[in-house]
Every structure is written in structure tokens, then in C-alpha cells.
Amino acid sequence: MAQKKTYALPNVTTPGTPVIFHPEVCNGCNHCVEVCQVDVYIPNPEKGKPPVILHPDECWYCGCCVNDCPRPGSITFNWPVQQRAYWKDKATGKVLRDSQ
Amino acid sequence: MTRWHDFIEKDGKPPAWPYPINYDREQEIETDVLVIGGGIAGCWAAISAARKGVRVALVEKGDSIRSGAGGPGCDHWCNAPANPLSNVDPDEWAEHMAEPPYSNGIGIQIQCREDWDTLVEMEQIGGKIRDTKDEFTGAKGRDEKSKLMISPRYTKVHSYIPGSQKPITFKSNPEGKLNNVVIRVWGSTFKPALKKECKRLGVKIYDRVMVTSLLTEKGVQGARVIGATGLNNRTGEFMIFKSKAAVLATAGDWSLYVLNTELAGYNTFRSRNQTGDGVAMAWRAGAALTVMERTGIMMLGTGYKHTWYGGAGDASYENVPIVDANGKRLPWPTQGWEDAGAMRPTPEDMEKIIKGVQSGEYTLPFYGDFPAMAEVERRVTWNMMLGEESTTKNIIDSYGKGGFDPARHLLQNYNFIEGTSPSQWRSAGGGPVVDWDLKSTLDGLYVAGEQSYSAGDHSYAASTGRYAGRKAAEFSRQAGDAKVLKDQVTLEKARVYAPIKRSDGIDWKELHAGIARAMQYFCSEYKTESLLKMGLDALKEIEEVFVPRLYAIDPHKLMRSLEDLSLLNHGQIILNASLARKASSRMLNFFRIDFPKVDPPDWNKFVTVKLENGKVKAGELPLDYCGNMKANYEAHNKDYASVYKGK
Incomplete structure (x- = not known):
């Protein structure tokens, strides 16, 4: 296993990752930083990179950051495990879940 | 590198605060009409005031492009x-x-x-x-x-x-x-269009600014409102707004009783920002408030329940038949044409369903039978309505990516299996008393949207905002100039910045939970004079002992800390209003053990509370104080020009 420095950090805020950024698509325009009602994000210190998720505990999953993103594919939702939906195939009766 | 701890692990230090810190800077803005809150009501107020040709400033805690309960959309x-x-x-x-x-x-x-x-x-x-x-x-x-x-x-x-x-x-x-x-409607198109129109009309927009207090003539409680103070929640800069008229278009108070500040955000209809600041600042300025004693448990989100709108049978799942796990149809309304849009079963049907579950006639869980619907109705409900309603587009998108196909799949319903709602999430239905101009009891202060008492929904916010904006503009035309009292600003500045001057103590989350706990204990289902008084004492103790320990590490957390202080005021108002109503009331969801008689005729009246020289004063208003609605509306709107025809 590769050696990685271990810091003394508090627990990661839960839920900690309301969205996932895709740096290969995102060009760091920060539009999501602007449309977010509660300032979940701050701009990345490195220009052109995806924003930093600073206040994930304040996210209310309104969706504006993803819906209004000018480069679709840059951000995807990441529902907390306990909030993922269940459904059932009418023909087979098999119960399914959002397991992305 | 998009999470905070990524930076620690890579650089050994957190990212620097990305905005300039300007706690010591002050900005003064003069305007005719000041709109406080840039949600649906606020944007409409700003537009209609600007169309009257006066100078307008719009102040918003988030960014007015998507802020407010109606910011993401409306269906x-x-x-x-x-x-x-x-x-x-x-x-x-x-x-x-x-x-x-x-x-x-x-x-x-x-x-x-x-x-x-x-x-x-x-x-x-x-x-x-x-x-x-x-x-x-x-x-x-x-x-x-x-x-x-x-x-x-x-x-x-x-x-x-x-x-x-x-x-x-x-x-x-x-x-x-x-x-x-x-x-x-396709409400996801609304908010950006409103902001664009505000800009086109020359409205001066101050995003990311929290209004912290109202300024009154000579600094006197109960006098004319002549402006407001604000805090930029990114830079910490102090703002002083001087106005001839103000429209209070802030949000209701949706988190007073919520203990947990982490889970509360899950798709609840209301964001963390909605802390009833408007009612709190109107109270401190001396406005009379009413219906403040009404609170009720909301069966929504909070993380303790499923994602609101995430399960079949939730609000607006129109025309979806609900079936049990074996496909047996339940006497649950479809919210559709066959039952006139009803959302909940009648009490009799609910009893039948509960008995059916217990006897094994109905098998849990229940499902929404989307495949049974006509194709076009399914698209209207799933694609159009969920695509446009406030926070629900992410549901159709995420479920779609996860493989859900409403033509083939039954969507699970979470009734019964998720248990009873914890008594955490309450709405408070009160706000300033208003007259037929939507003017509060303070001269120069108008009220619109969710901030008004017994408010309605999106179209209510839009139309009352539009109305209050034009009335405030008319008032501002004839209002004289007023001088802001320096002492009032100095005192407010000291209150606003106290939490960043400390380096230790308790943070906003701890204080928030402390206030919520006091409200849960002393102002919930079981109300008595002594419990309510204990509640006031508990909040007083918080105010005197714990508020002076409140500390914040940046302008964002400073804003959250100030919101706690709004919530603290809000709790005090609710407790005082509850003490003033010495009777129970079904319509107010207000039950006092010491006054068990429900809706006795003597108490069929609005109870009002206000601060006068710092002392709480209770009053009353007849239930029909608005008089003949049609006649009064017409008398106050003789010059109403219907749909805007200007450029």
C-alpha cells in the first residue's frame, strides 16, 4: 500500500458529497457557486478547477447547481445512501434501487 | 480536490477564504424603495416598484437568480x-x-x-x-x-x-x-427571468447580503421605517440602506424546532437560509405581529423521512393510482381528475387502510402504479410537473439515471414503513399585521409573500409582492426624508460583529440546537402557562449566558450565527403570543391544557403581539378586520392598471 501522510482530522461531515464534480468536463466557471442558495461551494483556489464543497451539511438538494450548469456532465447528484429510492418492475416483480 | 479535507491531505492546510474580508468596511446606499429578500415576492416587489419609476434596491441573502423557496421552480x-x-x-x-x-x-x-x-x-x-x-x-x-x-x-x-x-x-x-x-406552469424558467427583468429596469441588486435590522425614525421602536442594516455574508462588509419605504419579503421560519442542522436539508422545500429574519427584525422595530401562536408538525423531509417528492403518493403525483405490494388498488386518492386533486385519504379511508394493513388485506409497501396511467398523463406528472416543481428535477434525473422507467416500474411509497414523523419540523404561520396596502403597523414598512401571516404559496408570493411593491412606491413618492440615528447603527454593528470578535465559545450549530430544544420542551403539543413561561426563561438564559459565547470563524458562519439570533427572537415571539391566547383552537393547532375549551366564541379573534419601549404588549383584532374583501380591494385599487403595458 502506498504511503500517505495521515493527518488528525475530525470526521468528515455527513452527508459530505451531495454532488460529484467531473474535472474532465468542468472548466471551473463557478456558475454553480453563484446559483447555490446557501453557499455550499467556494471557488477552487486553482483557476479552471471545479469548486470546493465547503458546506455540504447545508445542501438542501434543490438541484440548481446541476440543473443550471452551462457544461452538462460537469456535476452529478449524489444522493445520500439513506435517501435513495426503491421501485419495482411491474412485469417481473423484482424490487430495484437507485444504486448508481 | 473538491472536498475540504482533500486540501488538508494534499497541501497540509485548508484553502484560504476565497473572498476579501472587509469586516471594517461600511457601504451606504440611498434608495426610494428597499426590498428585503429577493425570492419570488421580493423580485416581484422590486419589479412593480421600479415600473412606477422610483429607485429600487433589492437585498438578498443568497443570489436572487435562484434564491427562495420558489427559486428552483414551481409546477x-x-x-x-x-x-x-x-x-x-x-x-x-x-x-x-x-x-x-x-x-x-x-x-x-x-x-x-x-x-x-x-x-x-x-x-x-x-x-x-x-x-x-x-x-x-x-x-x-x-x-x-x-x-x-x-x-x-x-x-x-x-x-x-x-x-x-x-x-x-x-x-x-x-x-x-x-x-x-x-x-x-414551467416554473423553472421564472426566477432567472425575474432577475433579468429587475436588472433591465435598473433595480440595484445586492446579493449575498443578509439584512440584519430595520432602521426607524430617530431610532424609536414603533416609528417609521427609514432603512435597514445588512451584512455581506461573503466579505463581512457592513451595509446601511436608507430608504423611503421598505418591503419585507423574507422567508418564513422553517428551522426553529429542527434540532439537527446536518440532516435538515434533505429536500425539504425550504433551505437553511429560511430563518424568519424578517419577522424578527419587524418585531424588534416594533411592528405588531399576529397568528404567531400557530405552529404545526410538517410531514416533510428533515432527513428522518424519505426525500420529499421522492416516493409515490407525495404531493403533486397527480393521477397516480396507489396499489399495495400485490398490486391491489388502495382507497388512496390519485390527486387527479377522479378525486378532484385530493392529496390525502379521508379519515374514514385512512382507517380502512390502517385496518387493512394490520389484517393483512393490504401488503406493505405501497407503490405508485405509473405503468397503469395513460401515457400522456404519465409524462405530465413525471416529466413536466416533477421537472418544474421547486426541488424535484433532480429526482427525475437521478431516478432516470438509476434505471427507473415510469412506463415499466412502480415507484415505492413510504407511508407506514418509515414510521411516525418526529416532532422536529414545524412551520410557524405568523407575521406582521397588514392593512389593505399590505402596510404593516409601522409607516414605511410593507409586507409580502411568506413573511405575511397565514401566507399562501408561489402565486400568493408573486401577486402580494407585486402589490406591495407598487404600494411602497406610491408611499415613497410622498414620504419626506428622514435622518438615520447614528446610535442605532452603532448598536446594531456591535451586535452583528460580536461573534467574530471571539475566538472561542459555541458555534451556531450548537446554539441552534439549544434554541430548538427549548422550543420542543416548552412550546409543543402540551402547552400550559407555566411551561410557556419556563420557555421564555429558557430563551432568556440562552440570550444572557450562551449568546455572549457565540463565535464565528468567517462571514458565512457569522450569517448563520445571526440567523440563530433571529430564531431566538422568533421563539420569544411565539411564546409570548402563546401566553396571550388563553384558549385552545383547532384552526391554530393550538392546545392549552389549562384552557382546554376549543375555539370558545370569545377567543375567535386575532391575538397580536408587539414590542413597545422594549416591553411586550398583547392586543387583538377581530377575525374579519379586513372587512368586505371585494369592496375594500376595489376602494384601495381604483387606479390598478391590470397587466403591465409599459416598456
Whole structure:
């Protein structure tokens, strides 16, 4: 296993990752930083990179950051495990879940 | 590198605060009309005031492009009886709506008369209100000619629960045609269009600024409102707004009773920002408030329940039949054409369902049978409504990516299996007393949207905002200049910055939970004089002992800390209002053990509370203080110009 420095950090805020950024698509325009009602994000210190998720505990999953993103594919939702939906195939009766 | 701890692990240090820190800077802005809150009501107030030709400043805690409960979207334009497809008279519909005690007859009358005009103006500025691309041809309620789409909601009775209101025959609709008062809209297009129009009209927009207090003439409590103070929640800069009239269009208080500040955000309809700052600052300025004693458990989100709208049978799942795990149809309303949009089973049906679950007649969990629906209705419900309602587009998108196909799959319903809601999430339904100009009891202060008492929804916020904006503009034309008292600003500055001057103590989350706990203990289902007084003592202790320990590490957390102080005030107001009402009331969801008689005639009145020289003063108003709604509306709006025709 590769050696990685271990810091003394508090627990990661839960839920900690309301969205996932895709740096290969995102060009760091920060539009999501602007449309977010509660300032979940701050701009990345490195220009052109995806924003930093600073206040994930304040996210209310309104969706504006993803819906209004000018480069679709840059951000995807990441529902907390306990909030993922269940459904059932009418023909087979098999119960399914959002397991992305 | 998008999470905070990524930076620690890579660089060994957190990222620097990305905005300039300007705690010591101060900015002064002079305007005619100051709009506090840039949600739906606030944007409409700013637009209508600017169209009257006065200078307007709009101040918003988030960014007015998407802020507010209606910022992400809206799928139902409710109670629009003046629309061309309606079969009822707006005044008669308003009267019917205002029938339940403690309604806001003034706001309702404005909504019923003007929200169709407001919607037409919404279309003028770029909002989508018709099926112009013919995507839903053949859907029930869609009018071929106008391409407007009527929703089944309120088509027969104005109620979410069938049987809860007796069916009435409207004089204006003697044949009992469908009322057609609710219009489906593409509300995700609204908020950006509103901001664009504000900019086009020259409204000065101050985003990311939290208004912290109202300034009054000579700094006197109860005197004319002549401005406000604010805090930039990114830079920490202090703002002083001087105005001739102000419109309070802030949000309601949605988190006072919520203990947990982490889970509360899960898709609740209301964001963390909504902390009732407006009511708190109006209270401190001396405005009379009413209906503050009404609180009630909301069966929504909070992380303790499933994602609101995430399960079949939730609000707005129109025309979806609910079946049990074996596909057996339940007597659960479809919220559709067959049951006039009813959302909840009647009490009798609910009992049948519960008994059926216990006896094994119905097997859990229940499901929404989307595949059984007509294809076009399924698209209207799943794609259009969920695509446009406040926070739900992410549901169709995420579920779709996860493989959900409404043509093949039954969507799970979470009733019963997730248990009873913890008594954590409450709405408080009160706000400033208003007159027919939507003016509060303070000169120069107007009130709109959710901040008004017994407020309605999106179209209510839009139409009352638009109305308050034009009334405030008229007032500002004749109002004289007033001098801001320096001491009032100095005192407020000291209050605002106290938490960043400390380096240790308790953070906003701990204080928030402390306030919530006090409210849960002393102002919940079981109310008595002594418990309510203990509640006031508990909040006083928090104010005197723990507030002086509150500390914040950046402008964002400083804003959250100040919101706690709003919530603390809010709790004090609710407790004082609860002490003033010495009777129980079903309509107010207000039950006192020491005054068990429910709605005794003597107490069928509004209770009001206000601060006078720092002392709480209770008062009352007759339930029908708004008088004849139609006559008063007309008397106060002789020059109303209907839909805007200017450029």
C-alpha cells in the first residue's frame, strides 16, 4: 500500500458529497457557486478547477447547481445512501434501487 | 480536490477564504424603495416598484437568480380564478378561500384578483406558462386554443383532504363545472427571468447580503421605517440602506424546532437560509405581529423521512393510482381528475387502510402504479410537473439515471414503513399585521409573500409582492426624508460583529440546537402557562449566558450565527403570543391544557403581539378586520392598471 501522510482530522461531515464534480468536463466557471442558495461551494483556489464543497451539511438538494450548469456532465447528484429510492418492475416483480 | 479535507491531505492546510474580508468596511446606499429578500415576492416587489419609476434596491441573502423557496421552480400556479379558463368568479373564490378562521383575507383577495395578471406578466418577461411546443397534446385539462394546462387540483373543492370541506355550489358556477383555478406552469424558467427583468429596469441588486435590522425614525421602536442594516455574508462588509419605504419579503421560519442542522436539508422545500429574519427584525422595530401562536408538525423531509417528492403518493403525483405490494388498488386518492386533486385519504379511508394493513388485506409497501396511467398523463406528472416543481428535477434525473422507467416500474411509497414523523419540523404561520396596502403597523414598512401571516404559496408570493411593491412606491413618492440615528447603527454593528470578535465559545450549530430544544420542551403539543413561561426563561438564559459565547470563524458562519439570533427572537415571539391566547383552537393547532375549551366564541379573534419601549404588549383584532374583501380591494385599487403595458 502506498504511503500517505495521515493527518488528525475530525470526521468528515455527513452527508459530505451531495454532488460529484467531473474535472474532465468542468472548466471551473463557478456558475454553480453563484446559483447555490446557501453557499455550499467556494471557488477552487486553482483557476479552471471545479469548486470546493465547503458546506455540504447545508445542501438542501434543490438541484440548481446541476440543473443550471452551462457544461452538462460537469456535476452529478449524489444522493445520500439513506435517501435513495426503491421501485419495482411491474412485469417481473423484482424490487430495484437507485444504486448508481 | 473538491472536498475540504482533500486540501488538508494534499497541501497540509485548508484553502484560504476565497473572498476579501472587509469586516471594517461600511457601504451606504440611498434608495426610494428597499426590498428585503429577493425570492419570488421580493423580485416581484422590486419589479412593480421600479415600473412606477422610483429607485429600487433589492437585498438578498443568497443570489436572487435562484434564491427562495420558489427559486428552483414551481409546477402549480394555484388559486388563479381570474384566468380565462376559470369557471368561478375571483371574488367568490377568494371569499371561499378566506372562510377558514385566521386566514389572511387581504392577501387572498389580492392573489385571486391579480395572480393571473402576474402570470401574464411572467410570460411577458420570459417565463413559460403554456404548452407551446405541443408536448402534452391530449392531456386532460389542456386547452387546445390557449395551450394553458389546467391541473385537477381544486377542480371541485378547495381542499387537499376529500370530505374536509363541505362541497359548495358557487353562484358563479351554478352548473358545477370544473373550477379550473390551478394552472400548470414551467416554473423553472421564472426566477432567472425575474432577475433579468429587475436588472433591465435598473433595480440595484445586492446579493449575498443578509439584512440584519430595520432602521426607524430617530431610532424609536414603533416609528417609521427609514432603512435597514445588512451584512455581506461573503466579505463581512457592513451595509446601511436608507430608504423611503421598505418591503419585507423574507422567508418564513422553517428551522426553529429542527434540532439537527446536518440532516435538515434533505429536500425539504425550504433551505437553511429560511430563518424568519424578517419577522424578527419587524418585531424588534416594533411592528405588531399576529397568528404567531400557530405552529404545526410538517410531514416533510428533515432527513428522518424519505426525500420529499421522492416516493409515490407525495404531493403533486397527480393521477397516480396507489396499489399495495400485490398490486391491489388502495382507497388512496390519485390527486387527479377522479378525486378532484385530493392529496390525502379521508379519515374514514385512512382507517380502512390502517385496518387493512394490520389484517393483512393490504401488503406493505405501497407503490405508485405509473405503468397503469395513460401515457400522456404519465409524462405530465413525471416529466413536466416533477421537472418544474421547486426541488424535484433532480429526482427525475437521478431516478432516470438509476434505471427507473415510469412506463415499466412502480415507484415505492413510504407511508407506514418509515414510521411516525418526529416532532422536529414545524412551520410557524405568523407575521406582521397588514392593512389593505399590505402596510404593516409601522409607516414605511410593507409586507409580502411568506413573511405575511397565514401566507399562501408561489402565486400568493408573486401577486402580494407585486402589490406591495407598487404600494411602497406610491408611499415613497410622498414620504419626506428622514435622518438615520447614528446610535442605532452603532448598536446594531456591535451586535452583528460580536461573534467574530471571539475566538472561542459555541458555534451556531450548537446554539441552534439549544434554541430548538427549548422550543420542543416548552412550546409543543402540551402547552400550559407555566411551561410557556419556563420557555421564555429558557430563551432568556440562552440570550444572557450562551449568546455572549457565540463565535464565528468567517462571514458565512457569522450569517448563520445571526440567523440563530433571529430564531431566538422568533421563539420569544411565539411564546409570548402563546401566553396571550388563553384558549385552545383547532384552526391554530393550538392546545392549552389549562384552557382546554376549543375555539370558545370569545377567543375567535386575532391575538397580536408587539414590542413597545422594549416591553411586550398583547392586543387583538377581530377575525374579519379586513372587512368586505371585494369592496375594500376595489376602494384601495381604483387606479390598478391590470397587466403591465409599459416598456
